[in-house]
Amino acid sequence: MSLGIVLLSATLNLNSHLPPLQLWQGQSEALMQQEGPLTTDFELSGGLESPNYEQTNAFLKRLVASNPTQFQSVKIGVSDQGRDINMLLAVEDSQFSPAMMKNNNKPTLLIQAGIHAGEIDGKDAMFMLLRDIATGKRRDILSKVNILFIPILNVDGHERSSEFNRINQRGPVTMGFRTNAKNLNLNRDYTKLDTPGVRSVLKVINDYAPALYVDVHVTDGADYQYDVTYGFNPSFASESPAISKVLEEQFTPIIDTKLAKSGHIPGPLVFVMDKRDLEKGLAGWVASPRFSNGWGDIKGLPTILVENHSLKPYKQRVLGTYVFIDGVIDALAQQHKALHSAVEAEKQSHPKELVVSRSYSQQPDYIPFKGIKYKSFESALSGHKEVKYLGEPINYEKLPVFWQKDVKTIVQVPEAFYIPPQYAYLVDKLKLHGVEVEVLPAGTSLVGLTQLTVDDHSFAHTPFEGRFRVDATFKSNLLNEEVSLSGWTKVSTKQAYSELVTHLLHPVAPDSFFAWGDFHSIFQRTEYVENYALEPYARKMLKESPKLALAFDKKIREDKKFAKSDKQRLEWLYEKTPYYDKAYLKYPILMSYTGQ
Secondary structure, eight states: OOHHHHHHHHHHHHTTTSOOOOOOOOGGGGGOOSSSTTOOHHHHTTSSOOOOHHHHHHHHHHHHHHOTTTEEEEEEEEOTTSOEEEEEEEOGGGOOSHHHHHTSSSOEEEEEOOSSTTOOHHHHHHHHHHHHHHTTTTTTHHHHOEEEEESOSSHHHHTSOBTTSOTTOOOOSSBOOSSOTTSOOGGGOTTTOOSHHHHHHHHHHHHHOOSEEEEEEEOOSOOBSOSEEEEOOOGGGOSSHHHHHHIIIIIHHHHHHHHHHTTOOEEEOOEESOTTOGGGOEEEOOOOTTSHHHHHHHHTOOEEEEEEOTTSOHHHHHHHHHHHHHHHHHHHHHHHHHHHHHHHHHHTOOOSEEEEEEEOOSSOEEEEEEEEEEEEEEOTTTSSEEEEEEEEEEEEEEEEEEESOEEEEEEEOOSEEEEOGGGHHHHHHHHHTTOOOEEOOTTOEESSEEEEEEEEEEEOSSOBTTBOOEEEEEEEEEEOSOEEOTTOEEEESSSTTHHHHHHHHOTTSTTSTTTTTTTGGGGOOOOOOOHHHHHHHHHHHHHHOHHHHHHHHHHHHHOHHHHHOHHHHHHHHHHTSTTSOTTTTBOSSEEEOTTO
């Protein structure tokens, strides 16, 4: 019995719990090579398997050996478990250095696979495409673009391989795990930068300045006809609307046409409001900067998120990814000047206020949608209505889609942020984000800076991505005294990445360093007071300040809870003494605003 038949039998057994499949045949099947020196492990398995880390690196070496003037493999980082994170450079005439790529008059495309290691379609699709470049079948590609390809970003998760890592995904037979060795999700790490994988990607972006960034995933959720869905933050809710418009109007038609001609069904990047009832509407997600595509949108780096449909067979998904990337290459070759113009325009945008969080609109838009018929049934297991997909296509002429259009939180953008020296590690993170910073010389001081004080706050009850997030409201205080800023770091918002600076440093922003927990120490007090010392000091203080005494009396009269609490009364008095910790609940990064 052949390996392919054994794998197919295993796949059928593993997927017996999944909804019925629609039969698929597409012209893209002709892309598969049955035998040859660079036939991929995916092809040798009949489209059912993906190579492990060792086999992946061996194939990279074979590609480089096949044509060392076009291919070069470089290490871009090291995982927590000590595995190299590798990247393949594909370019004409050995122009492998960042400077050469930036000056060869061709746009550079960065393609990333395996950020979620079980969602590995991009690795096998790109290996086929690179093989076709190496063998001369696709000589045209490198005449149009330079390619940077990361076959496995989450290398540790990739090697936590199992047949049982994703219950709702058809193949490959064995697949990697979603998170890394520390159980961190790399696609939640684009602002806090806790993982070596994402830090490596940002360094690549800084060094090579790609014109377009593609992040390949496999989606969860509902069943529908589309096998390749993809998208980016839409122009009506984007921080880089000029870029989004070019992607919407000039890239999408080229990509969709290529996919459709090859037998694939491209679809929009939307999710489902109620997974038990698709007809209630679709969720139009707008990514925040913790995600690759949200970070790209806020940074002004054109970024496309691919979400292949998990219920489609692995072979179909990989072939669809090949065709998708081929379409992206065509679109980038044809429209890179328009995209570059949009990027440059966004770099000049320095908004005075910024939307930092959104919510789903109460009023839907409507779009046609290629769904799959389903029925509802009462489940004895869940005690709730559940959905059973029937495997038959149904085309909705108008399905509601609720976009995250509604503005939830807006912040006023400062002219600059000022970071004290004890937070130098955050300055290092800003540099990795590509942000420009300035260390202020000795003797620098300013008057009229703004400091935020925590008014109310709550910590998350459970950790998320290894951190206890904090949600807070703030009071704004204008500092009239002169503040010494010797050795502090100034971060101006009048720079190319203005919006990114504000999202990282303004504590109200949900993906700021503050919200992710980098300032938890401001919530603790380390110096206390004894009542035997406070009581006589407070009595003297009230006697010398009639205004303070009146405020204390008023607080007692109007706040019954305060009046009955000896702890609250003494704490109120302690706050008014010069002994009280002036850094407690104070956000240590200061701000300056125009006109102050």
